[in-house]
Amino acid sequence: MAGTNLIKSGASARLLSWLALLLLWEAAARFAGTRLFPPVSTVLAAMGQDIASGALPYNLALTLCRVAAAFFISMLLGTVLGLLMGTWRRLDLLLDSWVTALLNLPALVVIVLMYVWFGLNEGAAITAVALNKLPTTAVVVREGTRALDRELLEMAHSFRIRRWSALRYVVLPQLYPYLFAAARSGLALIWKIVLVVELLGRSNGVGFQIQVYFQLFDVTNILAYTLAFILVVQAIEWAALQPMERYATRWRR
Amino acid sequence: MILEVGIERKSFGSGAAERVVLEGIEFGLDEGEIIALVGPSGCGKTTLLKIIGGLDAAFVGQVQWFGSKPARIGTIFQNPRLLPWRTVKQNLLLVEPPAGARAIDELLRALGLWQFRDAYPTQISLGMARRVAIARAFSIVPDLVLMDEPFVSLDPAMAERGREVLLDAWRRRPTSALLVTHDLLDAAALADRVLMLSASPSRIVQTVTIDPELRRSGLEASMQVALKLRAAQAMT
Numbered sequence: 001m002a003g004t005n006l007i008k009s010g011a012s013a014r015l016l017s018w019l020a021l022l023l024l025w026e027a028a029a030r031f032a033g034t035r036l037f038p039p040v041s042t043v044l045a046a047m048g049q050d051i052a053s054g055a056l057p058y059n060l061a062l063t064l065c066r067v068a069a070a071f072f073i074s075m076l077l078g079t080v081l082g083l084l085m086g087t088w089r090r091l092d093l094l095l096d097s098w099v100t101a102l103l104n105l106p107a108l109v110v111i112v113l114m115y116v117w118f119g120l121n122e123g124a125a126i127t128a129v130a131l132n133k134l135p136t137t138a139v140v141v142r143e144g145t146r147a148l149d150r151e152l153l154e155m156a157h158s159f160r161i162r163r164w165s166a167l168r169y170v171v172l173p174q175l176y177p178y179l180f181a182a183a184r185s186g187l188a189l190i191w192k193i194v195l196v197v198e199l200l201g202r203s204n205g206v207g208f209q210i211q212v213y214f215q216l217f218d219v220t221n222i223l224a225y226t227l228a229f230i231l232v233v234q235a236i237e238w239a240a241l242q243p244m245e246r247y248a249t250r251w252r253r
Numbered sequence: 254m255i256l257e258v259g260i261e262r263k264s265f266g267s268g269a270a271e272r273v274v275l276e277g278i279e280f281g282l283d284e285g286e287i288i289a290l291v292g293p294s295g296c297g298k299t300t301l302l303k304i305i306g307g308l309d310a311a312f313v314g315q316v317q318w319f320g321s322k323p324a325r326i327g328t329i330f331q332n333p334r335l336l337p338w339r340t341v342k343q344n345l346l347l348v349e350p351p352a353g354a355r356a357i358d359e360l361l362r363a364l365g366l367w368q369f370r371d372a373y374p375t376q377i378s379l380g381m382a383r384r385v386a387i388a389r390a391f392s393i394v395p396d397l398v399l400m401d402e403p404f405v406s407l408d409p410a411m412a413e414r415g416r417e418v419l420l421d422a423w424r425r426r427p428t429s430a431l432l433v434t435h436d437l438l439d440a441a442a443l444a445d446r447v448l449m450l451s452a453s454p455s456r457i458v459q460t461v462t463i464d465p466e467l468r469r470s471g472l473e474a475s476m477q478v479a480l481k482l483r484a485a486q487a488m489t
Contacts, residue, residue, distance in 0.1 A: 155334040158306055158326065159348035159393070169347055173338040251338040251373040 078137025086145020144178030289440035292450030327390030441478035
């Protein structure tokens with residue numbers, strides 16, 4: 001019961017903080033009275049129009065698809081790479097400097113190179129985003145793999161638990177906290193990079209739309225797209241990430 | 254004889270830093286026999302079990318198994334090593350070869366664990382977790398059970414209950430077993446034969462065969478045996 005109350009009070013606190021921010025925005029914008037800082041009510045009205053015309057849902061959906069593709073590719077490959085590097089010291093030594101280099105390579109450089117080498121297409125766009133995220137996932141999962149409980153691995157070996165079962169039931173649950181951390185920071189990073197990728201080389205998506213409105217100095221629509229985007233990110237956090245994390249760590253309660 | 258152990262030498266490190274932990278450990282284990290290896294803390298008892306269990310192959314000598322192959326070895330570790338994210342029953346279902354769900358239910362009932370079958374290891378006491386570890390080792394219908402200080406850090410009453418549970422499991426299907434412990438009462442209550450180990454580098458300094466009339470016949474008999482073992486230990 002106490003847990004449920006805590007969750008409820010947490011949710012209402014969040015809602016209150018959001019409302020406070022919107023009210024503050026509305027008041028400040030009305031006080032400023034400039035076209036470059038429109039009040040939230042004007043932004044919401046613009047958002048409503050864009051939703052009605054279908055432009056916002058269309059561009060948002062395209063961006064989300066790119067985010068999802070880059071996210072799954074980078075999480076999958078990064079996890080496999082991190083597991084291998086955490087397990088085999090030699091492979092770690094071999095790949096460590098590559099991963100560090102990729103980790104520190106500016107996102108813009110990767111994007112530009114991908115577009116130059118592979119053309120302005122969807123594959124290059126998604127690869128560029130995934131390449132930006134992959135090394136952080138690999139590094140986080142490598143740390144998780146190094147921290148695996150040797151005693152449990154020994155137990156699995158001693159009881160002849162099959163390799164696949166051992167990976168699924170002994171290794172992965174120990175990596176969940178690391179995977180969730182990688183997923184959270186990954187989504188945050190991927191959102192940002194996808195917009196840049198769209199701005200530089202796609203003819204649709206939220207990033208492209210923001211560029212169009214930037215050229216028109218249309219701050220109202222820039223904020224409308226931004227707000228829609230933030231709402232979607234929050235919804236994913238509340239509706240997907242948090243419930244998944246609660247389920248994966250239910251044994252701790 | 255089902256198992257013959259002949260460890261000439263086991264050491265850690267090399268060169269000047271080499272530390273010999275086991276030297277000249279030789280003994281045989283008969284089918285259905287329980288041998289206790291008693292020695293001071295840090296004398297290499299756990300290492301000895303790891304070698305026999307196939308978890309450590311870096312030693313000089315050999316361990317020969319004459320039973321059915323591959324040997325089904327059920328290990329009861331010092332720390333129960335249950336997967337905290339799986340319930341008691343799920344922990345038992347994971348090991349190979351898996352017992353059927355019915356066999357596991359029966360085992361859980363027999364060992365007084367039935368009401369905890371759906372609890373997570375974090376929700377039960379250490380004594381109970383140790384019982385689950387015993388159930389897990391016996392669930393595979395083992396040819397050999399290896400026990401590493403299975404009742405260490407339990408209070409005397411819990412340790413006694415643990416020994417009873419272990420004997421219940423063993424009587425359901427008598428199997429060969431090796432117990433390493435520093436607790437003479439554990440050895441006295443469970444073993445047919447007790448091998449006394451010296452401090453590191455460990456060697457067997459004395460073998461005591463437990464009087465058949467006093468074997469596994471309750472706490473009072475065990476305490477008598479433990480006193481005899483202590484006297485024997487004092488002689489070495």
